[in-house]
Amino acid sequence: MFSRLRLALRRSLAIRVVLLTTTLFTLSSGVIGTIIFLQIESRIIDSSIESSINEAQSTITAAEFRFELIQNANPESITDQSLEEAFEQVMALSIARGATVSAREIALIKSEENEVRDIDLSRTSNFVEPESISLPLRELVETSNEIEWERTEISYAGGEVVPGIAIGKRINIAFAGTYEMFVLFNFESQQESIAIIARGLLIAFALVFILILSMAFFIVRRVVDPIRSVAEVAESFTAGDLTRRVTVEGEDEIAALGRSFNEMAFAIAQQISRLENLSRMQQRFVSDVSHELRNPLTTIRMAGEVILGEKDSYDPAIARSAEILMTQIIRFDQLLTDLIEVSRFDAAVATLDYEEIEVRALIRETIDSIDVEPSRFVIRGEATLDGDRRRITRILRNLLSNALDHGEEKEIVVTVSKRETSVDVSIRDFGLGLSPDQFERVFERFWRADPSRSRERGGTGLGLAIAVEDAKLHGGSIRVFGEIGHGALFLVTLPSDAGQPITDPPVDISQQFHSLLS
Amino acid sequence: MPSVLVVEDDQDLAEMLGIVLNGAGIEVDLVSRGDEALEVFRNNQPDVVLLDVMLPGFDGVEVCKAIRQESPRVPIIFLSARGETPDKIKGLDAGADDYLVKPMEHYSELVARIKTQLRRNSRDLTGHLTLGDLTIDLVEHSVTRAGRAIPLTRLEFDLLVALAKEPGRVFTREELLREVWDYRHSADTRLVNVHVQRLRSKIEHDPDQPSLVLTVRGVGYKSGANGNR
Numbered sequence: 001m002f003s004r005l006r007l008a009l010r011r012s013l014a015i016r017v018v019l020l021t022t023t024l025f026t027l028s029s030g031v032i033g034t035i036i037f038l039q040i041e042s043r044i045i046d047s048s049i050e051s052s053i054n055e056a057q058s059t060i061t062a063a064e065f066r067f068e069l070i071q072n073a074n075p076e077s078i079t080d081q082s083l084e085e086a087f088e089q090v091m092a093l094s095i096a097r098g099a100t101v102s103a104r105e106i107a108l109i110k111s112e113e114n115e116v117r118d119i120d121l122s123r124t125s126n127f128v129e130p131e132s133i134s135l136p137l138r139e140l141v142e143t144s145n146e147i148e149w150e151r152t153e154i155s156y157a158g159g160e161v162v163p164g165i166a167i168g169k170r171i172n173i174a175f176a177g178t179y180e181m182f183v184l185f186n187f188e189s190q191q192e193s194i195a196i197i198a199r200g201l202l203i204a205f206a207l208v209f210i211l212i213l214s215m216a217f218f219i220v221r222r223v224v225d226p227i228r229s230v231a232e233v234a235e236s237f238t239a240g241d242l243t244r245r246v247t248v249e250g251e252d253e254i255a256a257l258g259r260s261f262n263e264m265a266f267a268i269a270q271q272i273s274r275l276e277n278l279s280r281m282q283q284r285f286v287s288d289v290s291h292e293l294r295n296p297l298t299t300i301r302m303a304g305e306v307i308l309g310e311k312d313s314y315d316p317a318i319a320r321s322a323e324i325l326m327t328q329i330i331r332f333d334q335l336l337t338d339l340i341e342v343s344r345f346d347a348a349v350a351t352l353d354y355e356e357i358e359v360r361a362l363i364r365e366t367i368d369s370i371d372v373e374p375s376r377f378v379i380r381g382e383a384t385l386d387g388d389r390r391r392i393t394r395i396l397r398n399l400l401s402n403a404l405d406h407g408e409e410k411e412i413v414v415t416v417s418k419r420e421t422s423v424d425v426s427i428r429d430f431g432l433g434l435s436p437d438q439f440e441r442v443f444e445r446f447w448r449a450d451p452s453r454s455r456e457r458g459g460t461g462l463g464l465a466i467a468v469e470d471a472k473l474h475g476g477s478i479r480v481f482g483e484i485g486h487g488a489l490f491l492v493t494l495p496s497d498a499g500q501p502i503t504d505p506p507v508d509i510s511q512q513f514h515s516l517l518s
Numbered sequence: 519m520p521s522v523l524v525v526e527d528d529q530d531l532a533e534m535l536g537i538v539l540n541g542a543g544i545e546v547d548l549v550s551r552g553d554e555a556l557e558v559f560r561n562n563q564p565d566v567v568l569l570d571v572m573l574p575g576f577d578g579v580e581v582c583k584a585i586r587q588e589s590p591r592v593p594i595i596f597l598s599a600r601g602e603t604p605d606k607i608k609g610l611d612a613g614a615d616d617y618l619v620k621p622m623e624h625y626s627e628l629v630a631r632i633k634t635q636l637r638r639n640s641r642d643l644t645g646h647l648t649l650g651d652l653t654i655d656l657v658e659h660s661v662t663r664a665g666r667a668i669p670l671t672r673l674e675f676d677l678l679v680a681l682a683k684e685p686g687r688v689f690t691r692e693e694l695l696r697e698v699w700d701y702r703h704s705a706d707t708r709l710v711n712v713h714v715q716r717l718r719s720k721i722e723h724d725p726d727q728p729s730l731v732l733t734v735r736g737v738g739y740k741s742g743a744n745g746n747r
Contacts, residue, residue: 302625
């Protein structure tokens with residue numbers, strides 16, 4: 001949950017801005033709202049307390065005055081009964097007084113040290129619990145001559161509790177001793193007003209919060225959307241769609257960003273298409289030249305064949321010249337064919353025609369087509385695979401010819417083995433061999449291991465390069481290993497099934513080379 | 519003396535072709551422009567047409583289509599500098615019977631292929647064959663289904679006959695090349711694939727699910743089992 005939130009925060013500028021804006025708003029409006037609320041609340045409560053104290057003052061004074069009247073009476077006539085009546089009267093009067101200002105309760109509580117009379121005339125109005133007045137206030141009132149007050153909860157015998165204020169004063173009542181008189185004012189209506197104000201403030205806060213939130217969203221979208229669309233276009237541009245451009249509106253900074261992006265994209269696309277054109281033109285040129293050469297070559301070849309066909313009627317020098325002419329024409333032809341093949345690979349237009357191939361039979365066929373004694377070869381193993389017969393034949397012919405060229409007349413071992421997803425064909429000769437720094441170079445176009453050595457079999461210098469391309473086209477590979485003086489091993493790995501990737505691990509080629517050393 | 523119409527814009531090559539073919543006892547008419555080829559074809563009625571692909575005036579493939587329209591039977595051989603598979607398929611799709619890539623191994627190869635096509639013209643089998651609901655008349659060289667003639671090129675006809683003659687026998691592509699094209703050396707087996715496709719498109723009810731000419735995966739082709747003599 002948290003990690004997802006963090007991720008969203010890191011990914012989205014919009015969420016970050018909106019969150020920041022609303023947090024700042026909540027904090028600032030929370031502080032302001034609290035200050036306003038406290039101000040209003042204390043104003044309401046303070047003025048209520050002030051008027052309550054005033055009222056309590058006059059109520060208590062009136063009550064004291066009432067009790068004064070008892071003092072003037074005949075002491076014999078004072079009984080518990082009459083005192084009780086006097087208390088009731090004072091209670092009734094005090095309750096009635098100023099009842100319009102605020103609901104009030106009266107409590108008369110006998111002081112702790114009052115021992116004037118045994119009877120306890122403590123009472124409260126409307127079943128107010130005496131505990132509504134806290135002990136500290138009572139102690140304060142007992143020791144003070146002034147009016148004392150505190151905020152309290154007025155609790156009734158029925159269980160009802162209301163907020164309010166208790167204001168009290170010690171009074172001396174003749175024949176009854178010291179009592180504390182408390183006037184309790186109900187602050188329910190004030191609390192209600194405060195609650196209404198608080199609710200109003202909260203509603204206002206919520207409304208403004210929503211407003212700020214949607215404004216933040218709106219503004220952020222106005223800013224972020226264009227940036228996001230630029231980012232999206234940049235992404236698909238990177239993925240290779242060079243035609244994508246940003247839609248630019250207006251003249252602001254984001255429009256400037258979009259415009260510069262478009263200019264950059266245009267420049268890149270132009271540069272790429274220039275390079276593409278260049279390489280296409282070059283490939284095209286090679287292909288065209290190769291094809292254009294074919295017509296004259298066909299004519300020359302036919303003419304050469306006609307001339308050579310009559311060689312018995314020439315004198316020996318001319319007859320030999322005709323032979324040499326023909327050999328070179330054929331070599332030229334091979335070179336041209338290979339060049340066309342290479343240009344086809346370079347232009348990536350080479351395609352595969354799959355069919356089922358019995359590898360061993362194909363190796364035999366290929367050996368037959370090369371003008372060589374078949375006993376030079378030892379063939380082991382057998383496998384079938386899906387592949388392009390023409391291309392695989394060419395791979396085999398090129399590798400077998402290469403082995404014959406460098407095999408020093410020794411035997412050549414061809415091993416076919418089948419694995420899970422691939423077929424390996426290794427061609428091992430025991431001739432000149434090659435050094436590790438030549439492993440890569442051997443597949444380069446027109447590379448010769450030893451420039452001074454002539455090519456017995458008249459290869460074009462493109463054979464191995466073409467073989468590698470043929471293998472790659474199938475999704476396979478050709479690797480080489482060798483040692484100077486101990487021969488070379490070429491390993492062809494091709495997928496068994498058309499278009500399926502090879503998942504087998506690569507063969508340990510040096511181990512295979514050495515295992516065939518004997 | 520059999521005659522060949524050679525349509526080739528390279529003058530020297532055309533002349534050389536003439537020398538070689540004359541030497542093999544074949545009469546040659548030379549045309550260097552595609553748009554002239556059709557007229558010469560009509561006038562001279564050659565036994566075989568040898569056609570370059572890239573021609574001025576009228577593309578070789580167009581010439582091939584036009585000649586096919588005139589004569590469904592005359593063998594047409596393409597001689598092209600372009601040997602890529604799509605080029606070959608384009609040529610064969612236009613109705614050509616064979617496709618040779620320049621330069622040939624030896625001119626005798628060209629002569630052999632032309633002679634093969636000539637032999638095809640005079641090959642004589644008699645009687646009738648049936649394959650499924652097809653009736654093959656070996657004398658008339660016609661194929662009919664429910665009395666309606668299906669026009670086939672000579673090569674397609676020979677291919678169909680070769681398969682229908684021995685119902686159920688599996689022919690490898692190499693065998694068909696030998697039997698139908700008369701090739702001694704292994705040539706491009708795609709030639710067979712393309713012509714089988716074309717034959718199917720003409721004779722099968724549903725070429726995607728053939729019932730008359732069947733593929734035997736990894737081997738070759740055979741005719742539908744219900745064919746008989």
